[in-house]
Amino acid sequence: MKGKRFWQVAVLVVSLLALSACGGESSGGGSGANIAIGPPASATNGLSKVIFEAYGLEEGDYKEFQEGFGDAADGVQDGNIDISIGILGLPAASIENLQSAAGDVKLISLTEEAVTHIEENTQYKAMTIPAGTYEFQEEDVQTVTAYAILMANTDTIDEETGYQITKTMIEKASENTHAQAKEMTLENALKGSEGLPIHPGAKRYYEEQGLTVDNPVAEVSADGSKNELILGTGSQGGTYYPLGGEMATIWNQTIDGINITNTETGASIENMATIRDGNMDLGMTVHETALFAVNGEQDFADNEVPNAAFIGHIYPEVVQIVTREASGINGFEDLN
Numbered sequence: 542m543k544g545k546r547f548w549q550v551a552v553l554v555v556s557l558l559a560l561s562a563c564g565g566e567s568s569g570g571g572s573g574a575n576i577a578i579g580p581p582a583s584a585t586n587g588l589s590k591v592i593f594e595a596y597g598l599e600e601g602d603y604k605e606f607q608e609g610f611g612d613a614a615d616g617v618q619d620g621n622i623d624i625s626i627g628i629l630g631l632p633a634a635s636i637e638n639l640q641s642a643a644g645d646v647k648l649i650s651l652t653e654e655a656v657t658h659i660e661e662n663t664q665y666k667a668m669t670i671p672a673g674t675y676e677f678q679e680e681d682v683q684t685v686t687a688y689a690i691l692m693a694n695t696d697t698i699d700e701e702t703g704y705q706i707t708k709t710m711i712e713k714a715s716e717n718t719h720a721q722a723k724e725m726t727l728e729n730a731l732k733g734s735e736g737l738p739i740h741p742g743a744k745r746y747y748e749e750q751g752l753t754v755d756n757p758v759a760e761v762s763a764d765g766s767k768n769e770l771i772l773g774t775g776s777q778g779g780t781y782y783p784l785g786g787e788m789a790t791i792w793n794q795t796i797d798g799i800n801i802t803n804t805e806t807g808a809s810i811e812n813m814a815t816i817r818d819g820n821m822d823l824g825m826t827v828h829e830t831a832l833f834a835v836n837g838e839q840d841f842a843d844n845e846v847p848n849a850a851f852i853g854h855i856y857p858e859v860v861q862i863v864t865r866e867a868s869g870i871n872g873f874e875d876l877n
Contacts, residue, residue: 573601574603576589576626577605579609580776583776584628584827586810589626592651596652596874596876598876610778611779612778617643618642624649624864626860626862627860627861628859631670631674632675632720635779647677650684650872651683651872655873666685667684668859669684684859686860688856689857690737690852690853691852692737692824696762700745702763702796703852705742711726711730711746716791719784722784731853734854737832738850739754739756740850741758767822769800770800772803772825777805784825786803801822813826813830817845
């Protein structure tokens with residue numbers, strides 16, 4: 542234990558020296574904090590702007606970096622990023638890895654006023670991350686959450702393929718070793734589907750299992766001839782990519798006649814746009830982004846996605862805002 546503690550202290554000292562060498566300084570109470578807001582085509586990117594609005598932050602109060610979760614965590618570790626905003630499964634392996642490397646990770650709580658602003662302007666809802674969720678976390682953290690869901694391209698996923706994908710996703714979830722796979726249950730299956738058209742194959746499976754499905758049923762033009770399918774996930778440092786990789790492996794091992802390849806993307810917005818353009822067959826996304834896409838709102842204004850349908854809930858997406866004790870930052874209110 543003494544040796545472990547020595548190396549944690551050594552890593553912290555080296556990181557602080559690196560900060561000093563590159564001209565970085567504690568941003569607590571000052572302007573110009575470096576904040577990673579997620580990849581350009583991600584739900585994280587859009588939500589970050591709403592968070593800044595909630596605190597009255599303007600250009601000059603921060604410098605934004607549109608980094609994937611892995612690169613953002615590296616930046617926090619190196620001291621080049623002061624705050625990283627992520628929409629991740631709970632607990633997030635990238636945050637646990639960051640703590641192992643840096644030794645002084647801290648989760649930032651949102652104020653009640655900020656949570657209210659976010660709830661009024663998005664589909665995200667208040668949530669508390671209980672103390673002890675991470676070994677380093679001594680207090681409850683106030684944040685917001687949404688749902689990660691799977692959407693299908695109705696031009697390429699026919700009813701039978703949609704049925705088999707849905708059935709396998711639920712019934713083989715226990716074979717998936719990713720921590721978030723436990724959330725893919727029949728009980729959770731329709732979470733995040735409100736307001737979305739459902740794929741007829743998914744509807745058939747859920748009704749066979751006794752669920753009531755009230756969603757409008759999407760029209761499918763696929764004829765079942767396509768067997769090489771693309772699954773859009775997210776950046777390698779996030780939750781979508783590793784979880785989607787295991788999902789694809791299980792589908793390929795279980796469903797005859799198809800091969801699903803998971804691919805790294807900018808996540809939610811990019812996935813929905815790529816489905817629209819016919820270059821993706823399945824896409825992981827935050828449910829709010831899917832609503833915007835099918836309704837032609839926000840990033841999809843005048844460019845809606847008419848060929849996407851709900852397959853199923855994947856896991857709760859929790860907004861997790863990370864800094865380090867070395868940054869001197871306790872909350873976004875310190876940046877005004």
